[in-house]
Structure formats: structure tokens, C-alpha cells
Amino acid sequence: MPRGQGFGQGRGGGRRKMFFLESCLLVLLHREQGYGYSLMDGLKEYGFRTEEMDISILYRALRELETAGLVVSSWGEDSLGPQRRMYTITPQGExxxxxxxxxxxxxxxxxxxxxxxxxxxxxxN
Amino acid sequence: MPRGQGFGQGRGGGRRKMFFLESCLLVLLHREQGYGYSLMDGLKEYGFRTEEMDISILYRALRELETAGLVVSSWGEDSLGPQRRMYTITPQGExxxxxxxxxxxxxxxxxxxxxxxxxxxxxxN
DNA sequence: TTTATCTATTGACTTTTTGTCTATAGTGAG
DNA sequence: CTCACTATAGACAAAAAGTCAATAGATAAA
Structure with missing residues (x-):
């Protein structure tokens, strides 16, 4: 009865849109490390209309990826303004x-x- | 801020998986009219693992399509067993x-x- | 003729996802 | 010191999708 299409085990949908978003993030991080706003910018390549997108969604995705061990983060070097959390893909992420x-x-x-x-x-016809 | 990817206006996702399912149903009904279990069978063509799928989801999709005016239904002619609700695509559905x-x-x-x-x-690499 | 079983459809409940809104916190400018 | 700006985080509510029965007709079997 369960285990519908694709993947995912939860009830309400089980992955879906987040899956595509997280895949894009991993591809971007596969290329080079990045932080919230730089990744937000990179998403434009894949058809995301980032102007109309709440950035909370991106941070949530990043935290999920980190929880799953697919990326690691650390506070980046000094950058003008507040500290940036830099994300790097892990071998498991690859x-x-x-x-x-x-x-x-x-x-x-x-x-x-x-x-x-x-x-x-x-x-x- | 709102109106994310694709389409949909609701909060929790706004279409997604149902969208693909309903598209498949419309294609099947574009070909010929059908009822619950015949459509369930037809879905196999598009990669649905129908054995692992609760048929309630299909009926929910059909009712949504009917509410939206994309299909109409009527109780079909005598068929061995209980009555079947036959679905037909409408011009708007097309x-x-x-x-x-x-x-x-x-x-x-x-x-x-x-x-x-x-x-x-x-x-x- | 009851009882059981199979097919077809419907409805209620529940968890998960996802969009939105607000909060924290550091930095630099005036 | 206050204000504005950037970067990130967390809470909440709305909606979607998954599960679990319930109804109901028809046929077959005992």
C-alpha cells in the first residue's frame, strides 16, 4: 500500500519539490562551496524565480541536507557584514x-x- | 514573496504529485472514457506502481477533476458487479x-x- | 436464503510538507 | 546610540497526500 512513486516514506507527499531543490543545491555545492545567498543566486540557473522565493525555504533545505550528512557547514572567514555559514558537500553527499x-x-x-x-x-483528431 | 515554482496558490506545496497523476488521467480520458479501476490499470503505462498505490488517491484525483469541470461522470451501463462511475473528458479538460x-x-x-x-x-574529476 | 466474497466508490482521520511571518545577531554608517 | 542592512533560524498555519475504514450492489457457495 505505501511507498508511492519515486522515493520518500512520509505521508503528505514524501519529498517532491524539495527534492528538486536539494538536488540543485547539491549540484551547486558539487561545483564549489557556498553559503545561503550565493546558493540562492546559483539557483537561477535551474529556473528558480528567486525573487519570488522566500529564502527560509533554502535554509531549511540546507539544514535538512546537513542533518542527513550530505553537506557540512562552518562559519566562514571574515566577510563584510555578518558571518556566513559556508556549506561543503561530503563524500556521502556526492x-x-x-x-x-x-x-x-x-x-x-x-x-x-x-x-x-x-x-x-x-x-x- | 509568493507564487513559487510551476503553479498552484495554496501553501502546503500547491499541486506537485497530484499534478502528474491528474495529467496522466486526462491523457487516458483523452484517449477513451474510463472508470476507477480501468484508469488505475492505465496508469501503469506511465510508471505508476499501482499495486503499491491506495486507490483512494485515484478517486480523489477524479473528484477534483470533476469539481474543476475537466471531466464529467455518469453511472455506467450494467456491468457485472456494482455500478461503475464512467468519466469523460470535457472540452475544458482538453x-x-x-x-x-x-x-x-x-x-x-x-x-x-x-x-x-x-x-x-x-x-x- | 443466509453468508461470504468480490468489485467499485466514498468519506474521515492524520501526518508531513511547505509557505509565511517574525526573531536573533553581527556589521557599518550617520 | 540608533538605524539600516545582511545572514540565518525558528515557529506557526494551511494544505496535500497517505491510511483506514464504511457503504453498497452482485454473484457464488453452503
């Missing part, structure tokens, strides 16, 4: 990212299948 | 489906962008 990319690939192919089915029927 | 497919296409391309970014960095 291998998890590989799995997540696989899952996204799977998801993309499911969407493709639906697109194809729709286009096929559309022709028949 | 045009909404076109939009939804567009949105899914967009989502697919976002995933592709992330896959590409990941593969690009991966090479550098």
Missing part, C-alpha cells in the same frame, strides 16, 4: 547526488512518456 | 490538458538542465 540524478532521469523519462502518449492521441 | 502538457515539458527541460550541469562538473 554519492547520494549520483542516485538523485538517476531518479530525476527516471522522472524525466516518465514525463517524456506522457508527452509522447498525448502527442500520439492528438494526431488522431 | 484545453487544460494542453496547458498541463506544456508545463510538464517545461519541468522536463529543467530536469535536463540539471542533469547537464551535473554531467559537466562530473567530467572535471
Amino acid at each position: 554519492s547520494t547526488l549520483t542516485e538523485w540524478i538517476q531518479a530525476l532521469r527516471q522522472r524525466r523519462m516518465e514525463i517524456e512518456a506522457l508527452e509522447a502518449a498525448y502527442d500520439a492521441v492528438k494526431k488522431n | 484545453s487544460t490538458l494542453t496547458e498541463w502538457i506544456q508545463a510538464l515539458r517545461q519541468r522536463r527541460m529543467e530536469i535536463e538542465a540539471l542533469e547537464a550541469a551535473y554531467d559537466a562538473v562530473k567530467k572535471n
